[in-house]
């Protein structure tokens with residue numbers, strides 16, 4: 134029995150968009166209940182936060198709808214307010230940004246608000262365009278690799294920025310303003326693509342970006358910039374052309390839904406033999422995930438207002454998947470799915486080709502009874518669509534294995550959600566600590582667990 138709310142109270146809380154501030158950082162889950170019910174997913178963490186930064190570029194106010202109540206959004210809101218942006222919330226899930234008074238901020242204030250986020254690096258372009266300078270503190274973000282920003286800084290330098298690194302962070306200026314450039318990314322980096330988009334839209338001249346990321350969140354950001362007055366064309370073969378313009382206006386936009394959250398709840402339905410309707414999920418941005426979900430033995434029904442994910446009975450099936458850039462299988466989807474793969478008879482392989490250290494979370498799963506072996510060297514090479522960086526890892530999962538409850542500590546955002554799934558699947562009780570990290574990217578996840586019938590105690 135969960136302690137945070139009865140199902141009706143939780144459902145009312147969800148409807149009212151109540152904010153669940155995670156005061157405690159521990160949740161104790163008793164496994165065995167299939168997750169069943171209906172939840173809704175709002176805007177994507179990896180779009181909404183960038184759309185908020187884009188508002189800085191507008192000379193007039195912007196409105197963003199379907200903003201999730203997650204701590205990464207709070208971090209970006211705090212940073213915008215440090216720079217003088219007036220942020221208000223006219224309705225649940227809606228933010229309004231008034232940028233009529235953008236001003237320089239003290240580094241200590243910026244650093245105090247940067248939090249565990251990587252988004253501050255995306256403030257460079259808008260701040261250079263508005264203030265002629267940007268101070269970026271050391272970045273946070275999930276510890277799933279060393280997360281360098283060389284592609285970002287090289288792109289800014291190509292557009293005329295001067296980058297000074299100091300022990301505090303990075304100080305960037307552009308005395309003559311930013312100008313268009315031909316920029317080639319060594320790898321289709323999502324963040325570096327966003328960096329170029331947010332910088333080139335107000336630069337003098339045209340920028341040609343090659344080997345760009347084209348994730349749906351990138352396309353949604355381009356739609357926002359186009360609404361503001363930008364001229365951006367997405368050419369064949371990952372080429373994006375940006376013609377700099379003199380002025381951008383505010384936007385009104387409803388954020389794209391969060392594909393990563395949908396995939397996480399779908400994996401939870403599979404692992405717990407459950408049946409979850411995820412309101413707001415759309416098929417077109419999830420095609421690759423849905424194919425894998427079906428191959429593993431899951432079933433789904435696409436409706437107009439969302440997608441139903443369920444375990445149809447019978448055995449799950451082992452699969453071999455390789456993470457990739459869009460439209461491949463997203464790296465953010467593998468961690469929750471691996472828990473379901475521990476329940477499939479046979480050998481599954483997950484080849485992680487985007488990050489160099491994204492399998493650390495599997496150690497705790499092995500403590501719970503899983504059989505996952507991580508190969509640091511990855512799998513023998515074979516021709517790929519996108520040139521690979523020189524590191525890869527592979528997790529070999531042998532199932533089915535019975536999971537038993539354990540005390541575990543959340544290592545990163547998606548690994549943390551995979552621990553929720555493992556605890557829900559395991560026999561007995563698990564205590565998961567450091568769950569605050571999960572609220573960085575999963576809106577009201579404790580309320581949603583309550584609505585779906587999970588058995589837990591959370592001293593929230």
Ligand code: EPZ
Pocket residue numbers: 178179251252275278279280281282283284285286320321322323324325346393463464465487488489522546547574
């Ligand atoms: C974004 O991270 C997402 N985060 C990540 O989601 C997601 O996994 C990733 O894109 C890939 O889709 C946000 O949008 C906030 P990258 P980002 O630049 O932009 C290397 C989650 O769970 N690289 O595409 O940081 C990098 O080290 C998070 O929601 C450089 O070498 O990812 C990585 O190996 C996790 N130099 C690869 O490129 C650079 O300058 C892809 O990184 C930049 C990146």
